[in-house]
Amino acid sequence: ISMRSLEERTLKFSLYDVDRHKKHNVIGHVLYHLRDLELAKDGRTIFKRDLEKEVNEVHSVVKVTMSHQNKPVKTKKTGVVKRSRDPAYNESFSFKLEADKLSTTSIAVVVMKYEPPPKADKLIGRVVLGSYMFARGKELEHWNEMTANQKEQIQQSHALTT
Known part of the structure; x- marks a missing residue:
């Protein structure tokens, strides 16, 4: 990364506090501006900050798009989760797909900051699940598990990219 x-x-x-139901509850945050970074000779730095409560609550929505040969075929959208920095979506989506199209189909899960019309929603992050043509690593493994167990609900956590 450049200076x-x-x-x-x-x-x-x-x-975070993780309760017995494995729900993650935000306790607070600390922001550290890297322009303030001063490394010691050993390459380490120690800093102390008070924990802050989150004040920038956002409204978010998730858009799930099934694409065939990189062309969107079907898009579904969750409800808007209001006033949360760590929203939980308890919704499921089903897409019908012919078996011979599995290798040329992908599913994009896009998390957006909801903006009321006429403004456009803003991208927070995304993950793409699909065959080797569209995904790698954990996303490809998830796709392979879903296609191998089509009658089961398969859940995994993924890191979002921008």
Whole structure:
């Protein structure tokens, strides 16, 4: 990362409480602007900050799009989750697909910051599931597990990319 790019970035450390139902509840955050970074001779730095409550609550929505040969075929959208930095979506979607089209189909899961019309929703992050043509690593493994167990609900967590 260039120094200029580094100076424009901020690290956000989040502290969570995980309850017995494995639900993650945000306790607070600490922001550290990398422009303030001063490394010691050993390459380490120690800093102390008070934990802050989250104040920037957003409304988000998830769009799930099935594409065949990179052309969107069907899009479904969750309801809007209001006033949450860590929204949970308890919705499921089903898509019908012929077996011979599995290798040329992908599913994009896109998390958006909801903006009321006429504004456009803003991208927070996305993940694409599909065959080797569209996905790698965990996303490809998830796709393979879903296609091998078509009558079962397969859940996995994925990191979003922008």
